[in-house]
Amino acid sequence: MQNTLNITNYQLYLRLMGHLAPYRLKFILVLLGTTLMAITDSVIPVFIKPMLDSIFVSKTYDSIQLIPLIFIVLFLVRSLSSYISSYGINWIGRTFTVDLQTEIINKLLMLPIHFYEDQTSKSLVSKLTLDLTQVTQDGTRTIITFVKNILTITGLLIWMFYLNWELSLLIIMITPIVLLSAQLIYGKPQDNDEKTYQTTEKFTQIIKETTENYKAVILNGGQQHVFHRIQNEANQIQQLDIKNTNIFRVPLIHIIIAIALSTIFYLTIQQTFIDGTTIGSFVSFIISVLILFLSLKQLTKVNKSLQNSLAAAKNLFSFLDLETELDNGKVILNHVQGDLKFEHVSFSKDLEDFSLTIRSGERIALVSTSDNTKNILINLVPRFIHPTDGKILLDTYELVDIKLSSLRSKVGLLSQETPLSNDSIAANIAYGEMRCSTESEIISAAQAAHAIEFIRRMPQGMQTLIGDHGTKLSREQCRHIAIAQILLKNPPILIIDEIATMLNPESENLMRSALDNLMQNRTTIIIARRKVTLEKVDRIIVIDENRIKEIGSHKELLSEGGLYMKLYSLYH
Numbered sequence: 001m002q003n004t005l006n007i008t009n010y011q012l013y014l015r016l017m018g019h020l021a022p023y024r025l026k027f028i029l030v031l032l033g034t035t036l037m038a039i040t041d042s043v044i045p046v047f048i049k050p051m052l053d054s055i056f057v058s059k060t061y062d063s064i065q066l067i068p069l070i071f072i073v074l075f076l077v078r079s080l081s082s083y084i085s086s087y088g089i090n091w092i093g094r095t096f097t098v099d100l101q102t103e104i105i106n107k108l109l110m111l112p113i114h115f116y117e118d119q120t121s122k123s124l125v126s127k128l129t130l131d132l133t134q135v136t137q138d139g140t141r142t143i144i145t146f147v148k149n150i151l152t153i154t155g156l157l158i159w160m161f162y163l164n165w166e167l168s169l170l171i172i173m174i175t176p177i178v179l180l181s182a183q184l185i186y187g188k189p190q191d192n193d194e195k196t197y198q199t200t201e202k203f204t205q206i207i208k209e210t211t212e213n214y215k216a217v218i219l220n221g222g223q224q225h226v227f228h229r230i231q232n233e234a235n236q237i238q239q240l241d242i243k244n245t246n247i248f249r250v251p252l253i254h255i256i257i258a259i260a261l262s263t264i265f266y267l268t269i270q271q272t273f274i275d276g277t278t279i280g281s282f283v284s285f286i287i288s289v290l291i292l293f294l295s296l297k298q299l300t301k302v303n304k305s306l307q308n309s310l311a312a313a314k315n316l317f318s319f320l321d322l323e324t325e326l327d328n329g330k331v332i333l334n335h336v337q338g339d340l341k342f343e344h345v346s347f348s349k350d351l352e353d354f355s356l357t358i359r360s361g362e363r364i365a366l367v368s369t370s371d372n373t374k375n376i377l378i379n380l381v382p383r384f385i386h387p388t389d390g391k392i393l394l395d396t397y398e399l400v401d402i403k404l405s406s407l408r409s410k411v412g413l414l415s416q417e418t419p420l421s422n423d424s425i426a427a428n429i430a431y432g433e434m435r436c437s438t439e440s441e442i443i444s445a446a447q448a449a450h451a452i453e454f455i456r457r458m459p460q461g462m463q464t465l466i467g468d469h470g471t472k473l474s475r476e477q478c479r480h481i482a483i484a485q486i487l488l489k490n491p492p493i494l495i496i497d498e499i500a501t502m503l504n505p506e507s508e509n510l511m512r513s514a515l516d517n518l519m520q521n522r523t524t525i526i527i528a529r530r531k532v533t534l535e536k537v538d539r540i541i542v543i544d545e546n547r548i549k550e551i552g553s554h555k556e557l558l559s560e561g562g563l564y565m566k567l568y569s570l571y572h
Helices: 009-057 061-108 113-117 121-128 130-163 165-186 189-212 214-219 223-244 249-275 279-320 371-380 404-408 425-429 439-448 452-456 475-489 505-519 531-536 554-560 563-568
Strands: 340-347 351-358 363-368 389-394 411-414 493-497 523-527 539-544 547-552
Touching: 009 061, 009 130, 009 279, 061 130, 061 279, 130 165, 130 279, 165 249, 165 279, 249 279, 340 371, 351 371, 351 389, 351 547, 363 371, 363 531, 363 563, 371 523, 411 475, 425 439, 425 475, 439 452, 439 475, 439 505, 475 505, 493 505, 539 554, 539 563, 547 554, 547 563, 554 563
Parallel strands: 363 523, 363 539, 411 493, 493 523
Antiparallel strands: 340 351, 340 389, 539 547
Protein backbone atom coordinates (compact mmCIF):
# COMPACT_ATOMS: atom_id res chain seq x y z
CA MET A 1 0.00 0.00 0.00
CA GLN A 2 1.23 3.51 -0.87
CA ASN A 3 2.79 5.50 1.97
CA THR A 4 0.72 8.68 1.88
CA LEU A 5 3.01 10.50 4.30
CA ASN A 6 5.85 10.43 1.72
CA ILE A 7 3.72 11.19 -1.33
CA THR A 8 4.69 14.24 -3.41
CA ASN A 9 2.32 17.07 -4.31
CA TYR A 10 2.40 15.93 -7.92
CA GLN A 11 1.33 12.41 -6.93
CA LEU A 12 -1.42 13.87 -4.74
CA TYR A 13 -2.60 15.95 -7.69
CA LEU A 14 -2.71 12.89 -9.94
CA ARG A 15 -4.63 10.94 -7.32
CA LEU A 16 -7.17 13.75 -7.01
CA MET A 17 -7.54 13.79 -10.78
CA GLY A 18 -8.18 10.06 -10.64
CA HIS A 19 -11.08 10.67 -8.24
CA LEU A 20 -12.44 13.32 -10.63
CA ALA A 21 -12.37 10.91 -13.61
CA PRO A 22 -16.08 9.94 -13.29
CA TYR A 23 -16.99 13.59 -13.86
CA ARG A 24 -14.64 14.13 -16.81
CA LEU A 25 -17.40 15.14 -19.29
CA LYS A 26 -18.77 17.80 -16.95
CA PHE A 27 -15.20 18.83 -16.09
CA ILE A 28 -14.46 19.32 -19.81
CA LEU A 29 -17.61 21.48 -20.07
CA VAL A 30 -16.40 23.54 -17.10
CA LEU A 31 -12.99 23.95 -18.75
CA LEU A 32 -14.68 25.13 -21.96
CA GLY A 33 -16.65 27.72 -19.98
CA THR A 34 -13.48 28.77 -18.17
CA THR A 35 -11.61 29.06 -21.47
CA LEU A 36 -14.36 31.33 -22.84
CA MET A 37 -14.09 33.50 -19.71
CA ALA A 38 -10.32 33.77 -20.22
CA ILE A 39 -10.80 34.62 -23.91
CA THR A 40 -13.29 37.41 -23.13
CA ASP A 41 -10.90 38.87 -20.54
CA SER A 42 -8.09 38.80 -23.10
CA VAL A 43 -10.25 40.17 -25.91
CA ILE A 44 -11.15 43.37 -24.03
CA PRO A 45 -7.79 45.13 -24.69
CA VAL A 46 -7.73 43.65 -28.21
CA PHE A 47 -11.11 45.28 -28.90
CA ILE A 48 -10.07 48.61 -27.34
CA LYS A 49 -7.23 49.26 -29.85
CA PRO A 50 -9.30 49.36 -33.09
CA MET A 51 -12.16 51.07 -31.27
CA LEU A 52 -10.03 54.00 -30.06
CA ASP A 53 -8.02 54.23 -33.29
CA SER A 54 -11.17 54.36 -35.42
CA ILE A 55 -12.66 57.09 -33.24
CA PHE A 56 -9.64 59.30 -32.41
CA VAL A 57 -7.23 58.57 -35.28
CA SER A 58 -9.11 57.65 -38.47
CA LYS A 59 -12.30 59.48 -37.36
CA THR A 60 -14.59 56.71 -38.72
CA TYR A 61 -17.61 57.58 -36.63
CA ASP A 62 -19.71 54.87 -38.24
CA SER A 63 -17.87 52.29 -36.15
CA ILE A 64 -19.29 53.89 -32.99
CA GLN A 65 -22.64 52.28 -33.78
CA LEU A 66 -21.06 48.81 -33.52
CA ILE A 67 -19.49 49.45 -30.11
CA PRO A 68 -22.64 48.82 -28.00
CA LEU A 69 -23.39 45.64 -29.93
CA ILE A 70 -19.85 44.34 -29.48
CA PHE A 71 -19.91 45.09 -25.73
CA ILE A 72 -23.28 43.36 -25.37
CA VAL A 73 -21.99 40.26 -27.20
CA LEU A 74 -18.79 40.21 -25.11
CA PHE A 75 -20.64 40.44 -21.79
CA LEU A 76 -23.31 37.93 -22.87
CA VAL A 77 -20.60 35.42 -23.78
CA ARG A 78 -18.76 36.08 -20.52
CA SER A 79 -21.93 35.81 -18.41
CA LEU A 80 -22.94 32.55 -20.09
CA SER A 81 -19.45 31.05 -19.77
CA SER A 82 -19.24 32.20 -16.13
CA TYR A 83 -22.60 30.54 -15.38
CA ILE A 84 -21.52 27.27 -17.04
CA SER A 85 -18.19 27.28 -15.19
CA SER A 86 -19.63 28.22 -11.77
CA TYR A 87 -22.59 25.85 -11.95
CA GLY A 88 -20.45 23.00 -13.24
CA ILE A 89 -17.71 23.38 -10.65
CA ASN A 90 -20.27 23.62 -7.82
CA TRP A 91 -21.98 20.45 -9.08
CA ILE A 92 -18.67 18.62 -9.36
CA GLY A 93 -17.53 19.86 -5.94
CA ARG A 94 -20.71 18.81 -4.13
CA THR A 95 -21.00 15.48 -5.94
CA PHE A 96 -17.33 14.78 -5.29
CA THR A 97 -17.95 15.61 -1.61
CA VAL A 98 -20.80 13.10 -1.34
CA ASP A 99 -18.85 10.37 -3.14
CA LEU A 100 -15.72 10.86 -1.05
CA GLN A 101 -17.81 11.12 2.12
CA THR A 102 -19.38 7.77 1.28
CA GLU A 103 -15.91 6.29 0.76
CA ILE A 104 -14.80 7.64 4.16
CA ILE A 105 -17.87 6.21 5.93
CA ASN A 106 -17.32 2.83 4.28
CA LYS A 107 -13.71 2.98 5.45
CA LEU A 108 -14.79 3.83 8.99
CA LEU A 109 -17.00 0.75 9.09
CA MET A 110 -14.14 -1.51 8.01
CA LEU A 111 -11.41 -0.36 10.40
CA PRO A 112 -10.21 -2.43 13.37
CA ILE A 113 -11.32 -1.44 16.87
CA HIS A 114 -7.88 -0.15 17.94
CA PHE A 115 -8.29 2.72 15.45
CA TYR A 116 -11.28 4.09 17.38
CA GLU A 117 -9.48 3.75 20.68
CA ASP A 118 -6.80 6.15 19.41
CA GLN A 119 -9.20 8.67 17.87
CA THR A 120 -11.48 11.42 19.16
CA SER A 121 -14.93 12.00 17.70
CA LYS A 122 -13.78 15.51 16.76
CA SER A 123 -10.95 14.25 14.55
CA LEU A 124 -13.34 11.91 12.73
CA VAL A 125 -15.85 14.73 12.19
CA SER A 126 -13.00 16.91 10.91
CA LYS A 127 -12.21 14.36 8.19
CA LEU A 128 -15.86 14.31 7.16
CA THR A 129 -16.24 18.11 7.11
CA LEU A 130 -13.25 20.46 7.15
CA ASP A 131 -10.66 18.34 5.33
CA LEU A 132 -13.23 17.00 2.89
CA THR A 133 -14.58 20.43 1.95
CA GLN A 134 -11.03 21.76 1.62
CA VAL A 135 -10.22 19.00 -0.87
CA THR A 136 -13.42 18.71 -2.90
CA GLN A 137 -15.08 22.11 -3.15
CA ASP A 138 -12.22 24.53 -2.43
CA GLY A 139 -9.76 22.35 -4.35
CA THR A 140 -11.85 22.13 -7.52
CA ARG A 141 -12.53 25.88 -7.50
CA THR A 142 -8.81 26.50 -7.07
CA ILE A 143 -8.01 24.39 -10.13
CA ILE A 144 -10.49 26.32 -12.28
CA THR A 145 -9.20 29.69 -11.04
CA PHE A 146 -5.66 28.56 -11.84
CA VAL A 147 -6.62 27.46 -15.37
CA LYS A 148 -8.54 30.69 -16.06
CA ASN A 149 -5.70 32.96 -15.00
CA ILE A 150 -3.05 30.96 -16.87
CA LEU A 151 -5.12 31.15 -20.07
CA THR A 152 -5.80 34.87 -19.54
CA ILE A 153 -2.10 35.61 -18.98
CA THR A 154 -1.14 33.57 -22.06
CA GLY A 155 -3.66 35.41 -24.26
CA LEU A 156 -2.59 38.81 -22.97
CA LEU A 157 1.12 38.08 -23.48
CA ILE A 158 0.49 37.08 -27.11
CA TRP A 159 -1.37 40.37 -27.71
CA MET A 160 1.25 42.44 -25.86
CA PHE A 161 4.07 40.88 -27.92
CA TYR A 162 2.11 41.80 -31.03
CA LEU A 163 1.83 45.41 -29.85
CA ASN A 164 5.36 45.87 -28.46
CA TRP A 165 7.70 42.93 -28.08
CA GLU A 166 10.49 44.91 -26.37
CA LEU A 167 8.28 46.13 -23.50
CA SER A 168 6.67 42.71 -23.28
CA LEU A 169 10.08 41.13 -22.72
CA LEU A 170 10.74 43.70 -19.97
CA ILE A 171 7.45 42.77 -18.28
CA ILE A 172 8.35 39.08 -18.43
CA MET A 173 11.66 39.91 -16.69
CA ILE A 174 10.00 42.09 -14.02
CA THR A 175 7.20 39.65 -13.22
CA PRO A 176 9.37 36.98 -11.49
CA ILE A 177 10.95 39.72 -9.35
CA VAL A 178 7.50 40.86 -8.19
CA LEU A 179 6.37 37.28 -7.49
CA LEU A 180 9.59 36.47 -5.63
CA SER A 181 9.25 39.62 -3.53
CA ALA A 182 5.68 38.67 -2.64
CA GLN A 183 6.85 35.20 -1.62
CA LEU A 184 9.64 36.59 0.56
CA ILE A 185 7.33 39.10 2.24
CA TYR A 186 4.58 36.59 2.96
CA GLY A 187 7.06 33.91 4.01
CA LYS A 188 5.47 30.50 4.51
CA PRO A 189 1.82 31.17 5.36
CA GLN A 190 1.01 27.46 5.34
CA ASP A 191 3.18 27.01 8.46
CA ASN A 192 1.20 29.68 10.31
CA ASP A 193 -2.06 28.22 9.02
CA GLU A 194 -1.09 24.81 10.39
CA LYS A 195 -0.24 26.32 13.80
CA THR A 196 -3.55 28.22 13.83
CA TYR A 197 -5.44 25.03 12.91
CA GLN A 198 -3.74 23.03 15.69
CA THR A 199 -4.29 25.76 18.28
CA THR A 200 -7.95 26.17 17.29
CA GLU A 201 -8.43 22.41 17.51
CA LYS A 202 -6.93 22.40 21.02
CA PHE A 203 -9.12 25.36 21.99
CA THR A 204 -12.25 23.53 20.80
CA GLN A 205 -11.20 20.35 22.59
CA ILE A 206 -10.83 22.19 25.92
CA ILE A 207 -14.33 23.64 25.57
CA LYS A 208 -15.70 20.20 24.66
CA GLU A 209 -14.02 18.59 27.68
CA THR A 210 -15.33 21.35 29.95
CA THR A 211 -18.95 21.01 28.84
CA GLU A 212 -18.85 17.21 29.02
CA ASN A 213 -17.19 17.12 32.45
CA TYR A 214 -18.75 20.24 33.96
CA LYS A 215 -19.78 18.43 37.16
CA ALA A 216 -16.20 17.35 37.85
CA VAL A 217 -14.96 20.86 37.03
CA ILE A 218 -17.36 22.46 39.51
CA LEU A 219 -16.94 19.85 42.24
CA ASN A 220 -13.15 20.08 42.12
CA GLY A 221 -12.99 23.86 41.86
CA GLY A 222 -11.48 23.73 38.38
CA GLN A 223 -13.18 26.84 36.99
CA GLN A 224 -10.11 29.07 37.20
CA HIS A 225 -7.85 26.37 35.77
CA VAL A 226 -10.18 25.85 32.80
CA PHE A 227 -10.58 29.61 32.33
CA HIS A 228 -6.81 30.15 32.16
CA ARG A 229 -6.39 27.25 29.71
CA ILE A 230 -9.07 28.63 27.38
CA GLN A 231 -7.73 32.19 27.73
CA ASN A 232 -4.19 31.00 26.91
CA GLU A 233 -5.30 29.19 23.74
CA ALA A 234 -7.49 32.15 22.69
CA ASN A 235 -4.51 34.49 23.07
CA GLN A 236 -2.34 32.18 20.95
CA ILE A 237 -5.00 32.13 18.21
CA GLN A 238 -5.16 35.93 18.32
CA GLN A 239 -1.38 36.26 18.05
CA LEU A 240 -1.23 33.85 15.11
CA ASP A 241 -4.07 35.70 13.34
CA ILE A 242 -2.26 39.01 13.82
CA LYS A 243 0.94 37.44 12.51
CA ASN A 244 -0.91 36.08 9.48
CA THR A 245 -2.43 39.50 8.76
CA ASN A 246 0.67 41.65 9.26
CA ILE A 247 -0.44 45.23 8.43
CA PHE A 248 2.86 46.00 6.72
CA ARG A 249 2.67 43.16 4.22
CA VAL A 250 -0.17 44.30 1.97
CA PRO A 251 1.06 47.93 1.58
CA LEU A 252 4.58 46.68 0.88
CA ILE A 253 3.32 44.39 -1.88
CA HIS A 254 1.25 47.24 -3.33
CA ILE A 255 4.33 49.50 -3.30
CA ILE A 256 6.37 46.91 -5.20
CA ILE A 257 3.56 46.45 -7.77
CA ALA A 258 3.14 50.24 -8.06
CA ILE A 259 6.89 50.67 -8.74
CA ALA A 260 6.77 47.94 -11.40
CA LEU A 261 3.66 49.38 -13.07
CA SER A 262 5.01 52.93 -12.95
CA THR A 263 8.21 51.80 -14.65
CA ILE A 264 6.24 50.02 -17.36
CA PHE A 265 3.86 52.99 -17.87
CA TYR A 266 6.79 55.41 -18.12
CA LEU A 267 8.60 53.27 -20.67
CA THR A 268 5.40 52.80 -22.64
CA ILE A 269 4.88 56.56 -22.82
CA GLN A 270 8.51 57.06 -23.92
CA GLN A 271 8.03 54.40 -26.59
CA THR A 272 4.93 56.24 -27.80
CA PHE A 273 6.90 59.42 -28.44
CA ILE A 274 9.69 57.53 -30.23
CA ASP A 275 7.78 55.33 -32.70
CA GLY A 276 4.44 57.16 -32.86
CA THR A 277 2.34 54.51 -31.20
CA THR A 278 -1.38 55.21 -31.63
CA ILE A 279 -3.63 56.00 -28.69
CA GLY A 280 -5.44 52.72 -29.25
CA SER A 281 -2.22 50.71 -28.99
CA PHE A 282 -1.11 52.68 -25.91
CA VAL A 283 -4.38 52.21 -23.98
CA SER A 284 -4.67 48.58 -25.11
CA PHE A 285 -1.14 47.83 -23.87
CA ILE A 286 -1.71 49.57 -20.51
CA ILE A 287 -5.02 47.74 -19.92
CA SER A 288 -3.34 44.45 -20.88
CA VAL A 289 -0.64 45.09 -18.26
CA LEU A 290 -3.23 45.89 -15.58
CA ILE A 291 -5.27 42.75 -16.30
CA LEU A 292 -2.04 40.74 -16.45
CA PHE A 293 -0.93 41.86 -12.98
CA LEU A 294 -4.44 41.32 -11.62
CA SER A 295 -4.32 37.73 -12.91
CA LEU A 296 -0.84 37.25 -11.43
CA LYS A 297 -2.10 38.50 -8.07
CA GLN A 298 -4.93 35.96 -8.19
CA LEU A 299 -2.41 33.23 -9.03
CA THR A 300 -0.43 33.98 -5.86
CA LYS A 301 -3.64 33.48 -3.83
CA VAL A 302 -4.40 30.32 -5.79
CA ASN A 303 -1.02 28.88 -4.83
CA LYS A 304 -1.82 29.24 -1.12
CA SER A 305 -5.30 27.69 -1.57
CA LEU A 306 -3.79 24.88 -3.63
CA GLN A 307 -1.20 24.13 -0.93
CA ASN A 308 -3.94 24.05 1.73
CA SER A 309 -6.05 21.72 -0.41
CA LEU A 310 -3.10 19.39 -1.02
CA ALA A 311 -2.30 19.33 2.71
CA ALA A 312 -5.92 18.41 3.46
CA ALA A 313 -5.83 15.80 0.68
CA LYS A 314 -2.71 14.22 2.19
CA ASN A 315 -4.49 14.00 5.56
CA LEU A 316 -7.60 12.55 3.95
CA PHE A 317 -5.78 10.00 1.80
CA SER A 318 -3.63 8.90 4.73
CA PHE A 319 -6.92 7.97 6.42
CA LEU A 320 -8.29 6.21 3.32
CA ASP A 321 -5.04 4.24 3.02
CA LEU A 322 -5.33 2.74 6.50
CA GLU A 323 -5.39 -1.05 6.64
CA THR A 324 -8.92 -2.39 6.97
CA GLU A 325 -9.88 -5.07 9.44
CA LEU A 326 -8.43 -8.43 8.44
CA ASP A 327 -11.08 -10.96 7.45
CA ASN A 328 -9.89 -14.17 5.79
CA GLY A 329 -12.74 -16.25 7.16
CA LYS A 330 -14.82 -18.30 4.72
CA VAL A 331 -17.18 -20.19 7.03
CA ILE A 332 -20.77 -18.96 7.23
CA LEU A 333 -22.41 -20.10 10.46
CA ASN A 334 -25.95 -21.42 10.41
CA HIS A 335 -26.93 -23.39 13.48
CA VAL A 336 -24.59 -22.78 16.42
CA GLN A 337 -24.47 -24.89 19.58
CA GLY A 338 -22.43 -22.33 21.50
CA ASP A 339 -19.40 -24.35 22.68
CA LEU A 340 -16.35 -22.10 23.15
CA LYS A 341 -12.82 -23.40 23.52
CA PHE A 342 -9.65 -21.41 24.28
CA GLU A 343 -6.49 -23.39 23.51
CA HIS A 344 -3.24 -21.91 24.91
CA VAL A 345 -4.34 -18.39 24.01
CA SER A 346 -1.95 -15.48 24.63
CA PHE A 347 -2.29 -11.79 23.89
CA SER A 348 0.91 -9.80 24.17
CA LYS A 349 1.96 -9.76 27.84
CA ASP A 350 -1.56 -9.24 29.17
CA LEU A 351 -2.76 -12.84 28.76
CA GLU A 352 -0.57 -15.93 28.79
CA ASP A 353 -1.33 -19.57 27.92
CA PHE A 354 -5.06 -19.29 28.63
CA SER A 355 -6.93 -22.58 28.10
CA LEU A 356 -10.62 -23.00 28.89
CA THR A 357 -13.62 -24.92 27.55
CA ILE A 358 -17.08 -23.37 27.95
CA ARG A 359 -20.00 -25.69 27.32
CA SER A 360 -23.07 -24.66 25.35
CA GLY A 361 -25.52 -22.76 27.57
CA GLU A 362 -23.03 -22.44 30.44
CA ARG A 363 -22.74 -19.23 32.45
CA ILE A 364 -19.15 -18.24 33.18
CA ALA A 365 -18.03 -15.34 35.41
CA LEU A 366 -14.60 -13.78 35.05
CA VAL A 367 -12.91 -12.52 38.21
CA SER A 368 -9.46 -10.94 38.05
CA THR A 369 -7.11 -8.61 39.81
CA SER A 370 -6.84 -6.75 36.47
CA ASP A 371 -9.73 -5.33 34.43
CA ASN A 372 -7.42 -5.30 31.40
CA THR A 373 -7.18 -9.10 31.29
CA LYS A 374 -10.96 -9.51 31.49
CA ASN A 375 -11.49 -6.95 28.72
CA ILE A 376 -9.00 -8.78 26.50
CA LEU A 377 -10.92 -12.05 26.90
CA ILE A 378 -14.30 -10.59 25.95
CA ASN A 379 -12.75 -8.73 22.98
CA LEU A 380 -11.17 -11.93 21.65
CA VAL A 381 -14.52 -13.71 21.15
CA PRO A 382 -16.01 -11.31 18.55
CA ARG A 383 -12.48 -10.86 17.11
CA PHE A 384 -12.19 -7.19 17.98
CA ILE A 385 -8.60 -8.20 18.73
CA HIS A 386 -6.61 -11.28 17.68
CA PRO A 387 -4.55 -13.58 19.91
CA THR A 388 -0.81 -13.41 19.47
CA ASP A 389 -0.65 -17.15 20.10
CA GLY A 390 -3.04 -20.09 20.44
CA LYS A 391 -6.52 -20.46 18.96
CA ILE A 392 -10.19 -20.06 19.86
CA LEU A 393 -12.91 -22.40 18.60
CA LEU A 394 -16.67 -21.90 18.32
CA ASP A 395 -18.18 -25.36 18.12
CA THR A 396 -15.75 -27.06 15.73
CA TYR A 397 -14.58 -23.97 13.83
CA GLU A 398 -11.60 -21.76 14.58
CA LEU A 399 -12.69 -18.12 14.87
CA VAL A 400 -10.17 -17.06 12.20
CA ASP A 401 -11.91 -19.40 9.72
CA ILE A 402 -15.34 -17.82 10.30
CA LYS A 403 -16.37 -14.79 8.27
CA LEU A 404 -16.44 -11.77 10.59
CA SER A 405 -20.01 -10.72 9.80
CA SER A 406 -21.23 -14.27 10.41
CA LEU A 407 -19.31 -14.61 13.70
CA ARG A 408 -20.50 -11.29 15.07
CA SER A 409 -24.10 -12.05 14.16
CA LYS A 410 -23.87 -14.89 16.71
CA VAL A 411 -22.46 -12.74 19.54
CA GLY A 412 -24.37 -10.33 21.78
CA LEU A 413 -22.53 -7.75 23.88
CA LEU A 414 -24.09 -5.93 26.83
CA SER A 415 -21.51 -3.36 27.88
CA GLN A 416 -21.54 -0.92 30.79
CA GLU A 417 -22.10 1.94 28.39
CA THR A 418 -25.23 1.44 26.29
CA PRO A 419 -24.48 2.68 22.73
CA LEU A 420 -27.95 3.94 21.79
CA SER A 421 -28.57 6.28 18.87
CA ASN A 422 -30.70 9.42 18.67
CA ASP A 423 -33.70 7.61 17.21
CA SER A 424 -36.95 6.07 18.33
CA ILE A 425 -37.10 3.33 20.98
CA ALA A 426 -38.36 0.88 18.35
CA ALA A 427 -35.47 1.73 16.00
CA ASN A 428 -32.96 1.22 18.81
CA ILE A 429 -34.38 -2.20 19.68
CA ALA A 430 -34.65 -3.27 16.04
CA TYR A 431 -31.18 -1.99 15.13
CA GLY A 432 -29.01 -2.96 12.15
CA GLU A 433 -29.85 -6.35 10.68
CA MET A 434 -32.96 -6.49 12.89
CA ARG A 435 -34.55 -3.40 11.32
CA CYS A 436 -36.97 -5.62 9.36
CA SER A 437 -38.41 -7.11 12.56
CA THR A 438 -42.18 -6.94 13.00
CA GLU A 439 -43.87 -4.80 15.63
CA SER A 440 -44.95 -7.88 17.60
CA GLU A 441 -41.34 -9.16 17.67
CA ILE A 442 -40.10 -5.81 18.98
CA ILE A 443 -42.82 -5.71 21.65
CA SER A 444 -42.01 -9.29 22.73
CA ALA A 445 -38.33 -8.39 23.15
CA ALA A 446 -39.26 -5.29 25.14
CA GLN A 447 -41.55 -7.35 27.38
CA ALA A 448 -38.84 -9.95 28.07
CA ALA A 449 -36.43 -7.10 28.89
CA HIS A 450 -39.01 -5.54 31.26
CA ALA A 451 -38.90 -2.37 29.19
CA ILE A 452 -42.49 -2.33 27.93
CA GLU A 453 -43.85 -0.79 31.13
CA PHE A 454 -41.89 2.47 30.94
CA ILE A 455 -42.09 2.52 27.11
CA ARG A 456 -45.90 2.65 27.29
CA ARG A 457 -45.64 5.64 29.61
CA MET A 458 -43.58 7.55 27.04
CA PRO A 459 -45.32 10.35 25.01
CA GLN A 460 -45.15 8.45 21.70
CA GLY A 461 -44.58 4.98 23.08
CA MET A 462 -42.26 2.95 20.85
CA GLN A 463 -41.81 5.95 18.53
CA THR A 464 -40.45 8.22 21.28
CA LEU A 465 -37.08 9.74 20.40
CA ILE A 466 -34.57 9.03 23.16
CA GLY A 467 -32.02 11.80 22.44
CA ASP A 468 -28.29 11.66 21.86
CA HIS A 469 -26.89 8.56 23.63
CA GLY A 470 -30.32 8.06 25.22
CA THR A 471 -30.19 11.27 27.28
CA LYS A 472 -33.99 11.33 27.65
CA LEU A 473 -33.91 7.97 29.44
CA SER A 474 -32.45 6.96 32.77
CA ARG A 475 -29.38 4.74 32.85
CA GLU A 476 -31.51 1.75 33.92
CA GLN A 477 -33.99 2.37 31.09
CA CYS A 478 -31.14 2.53 28.56
CA ARG A 479 -29.86 -0.83 29.83
CA HIS A 480 -33.33 -2.40 29.50
CA ILE A 481 -33.47 -1.13 25.88
CA ALA A 482 -30.01 -2.65 25.24
CA ILE A 483 -31.19 -5.98 26.70
CA ALA A 484 -34.27 -5.90 24.44
CA GLN A 485 -32.00 -5.28 21.45
CA ILE A 486 -29.95 -8.42 22.21
CA LEU A 487 -33.09 -10.48 22.90
CA LEU A 488 -34.41 -9.51 19.47
CA LYS A 489 -31.07 -10.45 17.89
CA ASN A 490 -31.16 -13.78 19.78
CA PRO A 491 -27.44 -14.69 19.60
CA PRO A 492 -26.20 -18.03 20.99
CA ILE A 493 -23.11 -16.35 22.56
CA LEU A 494 -23.59 -13.59 25.12
CA ILE A 495 -20.99 -11.31 26.73
CA ILE A 496 -22.01 -9.13 29.68
CA ASP A 497 -19.93 -6.38 31.26
CA GLU A 498 -21.87 -5.97 34.47
CA ILE A 499 -22.50 -2.60 36.13
CA ALA A 500 -21.50 -2.32 39.77
CA THR A 501 -24.03 0.38 40.67
CA MET A 502 -26.61 -0.67 43.25
CA LEU A 503 -30.21 0.03 42.22
CA ASN A 504 -33.26 0.44 44.39
CA PRO A 505 -34.88 -2.94 45.25
CA GLU A 506 -37.66 -2.67 42.65
CA SER A 507 -35.32 -1.67 39.83
CA GLU A 508 -32.81 -4.30 40.96
CA ASN A 509 -35.41 -7.08 40.73
CA LEU A 510 -36.58 -5.95 37.28
CA MET A 511 -33.00 -5.75 35.99
CA ARG A 512 -32.10 -9.17 37.45
CA SER A 513 -35.21 -10.73 35.88
CA ALA A 514 -34.40 -9.14 32.50
CA LEU A 515 -30.83 -10.47 32.67
CA ASP A 516 -32.09 -13.95 33.58
CA ASN A 517 -34.34 -13.88 30.49
CA LEU A 518 -31.39 -12.68 28.41
CA MET A 519 -28.99 -15.42 29.60
CA GLN A 520 -31.47 -18.25 29.20
CA ASN A 521 -30.17 -20.97 26.84
CA ARG A 522 -27.11 -18.92 25.85
CA THR A 523 -23.41 -19.44 26.39
CA THR A 524 -22.67 -16.48 28.64
CA ILE A 525 -19.40 -14.86 29.68
CA ILE A 526 -19.79 -12.24 32.40
CA ILE A 527 -17.35 -9.71 33.75
CA ALA A 528 -18.87 -9.96 37.21
CA ARG A 529 -19.03 -6.97 39.55
CA ARG A 530 -21.79 -8.11 41.91
CA LYS A 531 -21.90 -10.84 44.58
CA VAL A 532 -25.38 -11.94 43.50
CA THR A 533 -24.03 -12.68 40.01
CA LEU A 534 -21.13 -14.75 41.31
CA GLU A 535 -23.53 -16.82 43.40
CA LYS A 536 -25.72 -17.73 40.41
CA VAL A 537 -23.25 -18.60 37.61
CA ASP A 538 -22.19 -22.17 36.79
CA ARG A 539 -18.43 -21.57 37.04
CA ILE A 540 -16.10 -18.79 38.06
CA ILE A 541 -12.71 -18.24 36.39
CA VAL A 542 -10.23 -16.50 38.67
CA ILE A 543 -7.33 -14.86 36.83
CA ASP A 544 -4.19 -13.46 38.40
CA GLU A 545 -0.90 -12.38 36.82
CA ASN A 546 -2.41 -12.99 33.36
CA ARG A 547 -3.08 -16.68 34.05
CA ILE A 548 -5.92 -18.84 35.39
CA LYS A 549 -5.41 -19.42 39.10
CA GLU A 550 -8.71 -21.00 40.16
CA ILE A 551 -11.80 -22.53 38.49
CA GLY A 552 -14.98 -23.70 40.16
CA SER A 553 -18.41 -22.78 41.44
CA HIS A 554 -18.97 -20.09 44.04
CA LYS A 555 -19.28 -22.57 46.89
CA GLU A 556 -16.28 -24.63 45.78
CA LEU A 557 -13.99 -21.64 45.54
CA LEU A 558 -15.12 -20.18 48.85
CA SER A 559 -14.44 -23.49 50.57
CA GLU A 560 -10.87 -23.48 49.20
CA GLY A 561 -10.19 -20.14 50.90
CA GLY A 562 -7.88 -18.96 48.13
CA LEU A 563 -7.65 -15.82 46.00
CA TYR A 564 -11.34 -15.91 45.10
CA MET A 565 -12.41 -15.51 48.72
CA LYS A 566 -10.31 -12.36 49.02
CA LEU A 567 -11.69 -10.90 45.78
CA TYR A 568 -15.28 -11.87 46.65
CA SER A 569 -15.08 -9.86 49.87
CA LEU A 570 -14.43 -6.72 47.79
CA TYR A 571 -17.66 -7.10 45.76
CA HIS A 572 -20.99 -5.43 46.61
